[in-house]
Amino acid sequence: MHRRALGFAVLFVLHVVWGGTALAAGAAAGAMPSAMDERVRACTSCHGVQGQGLNNDYFPRIAGKPAEYLFNQLTAFRDGGRTYPPMGYLVAFLPDDYLRKISQYFADLQPPYPNADQSDVTPAVLAAGQRLVTQGDPARKIPACIAVMARA
Numbered sequence: 001m002h003r004r005a006l007g008f009a010v011l012f013v014l015h016v017v018w019g020g021t022a023l024a025a026g027a028a029a030g031a032m033p034s035a036m037d038e039r040v041r042a043c044t045s046c047h048g049v050q051g052q053g054l055n056n057d058y059f060p061r062i063a064g065k066p067a068e069y070l071f072n073q074l075t076a077f078r079d080g081g082r083t084y085p086p087m088g089y090l091v092a093f094l095p096d097d098y099l100r101k102i103s104q105y106f107a108d109l110q111p112p113y114p115n116a117d118q119s120d121v122t123p124a125v126l127a128a129g130q131r132l133v134t135q136g137d138p139a140r141k142i143p144a145c146i147a148v149m150a151r152a
């Protein structure tokens, strides 16, 4: 492995382990720091201080999304329905009511959106994205993002 990549991997693991420990400590009754800001600090290096996401598109914005949606994603990461190991490790031992609080915290944040004009994707990609959002892709059995989702 390249040395820099190795360094990053070590830092990354430390980050996730530290973050998970901090979150788990917060989940223990009576041990919660008073401010939710402190408790979700483990999330902000990847999702932005206010959950606004990072310039790197891979790290999604979570601020302002519906609390129930965020909760469903967090329980899916925890229970294996959605897989991204760093997220899974962080929430592995967190109970539902704590994940609900975290979800509500980010749902209530409304940091400004980046300027949409700065997008550098082609018009064709934008149009394809818009189609997926509004109509989905029946040929691939992808429902429209705006379709109301029922929880199984």
Ligand code: HEC
Residues within 6 Å of the ligand: 019, 023, 040, 042, 043, 044, 045, 046, 047, 058, 059, 060, 061, 062, 065, 070, 071, 073, 074, 083, 084, 086, 087, 090, 091, 102
């Ligand atoms: C190591 C970086 C990292 C950390 C730390 C992290 N996340 Fe994530 N998170 C991601 C990435 C990357 C994704 C997208 C994964 C995917 O879709 O494959 C994601 C996805 C999510 C999603 C789903 C977003 C959506 O729109 O579907 C939620 C909700 C979320 N994270 C919340 C959190 C919370 C809460 C924390 C703190 C407990 C946290 N994350 C910590 C990287 C991270």
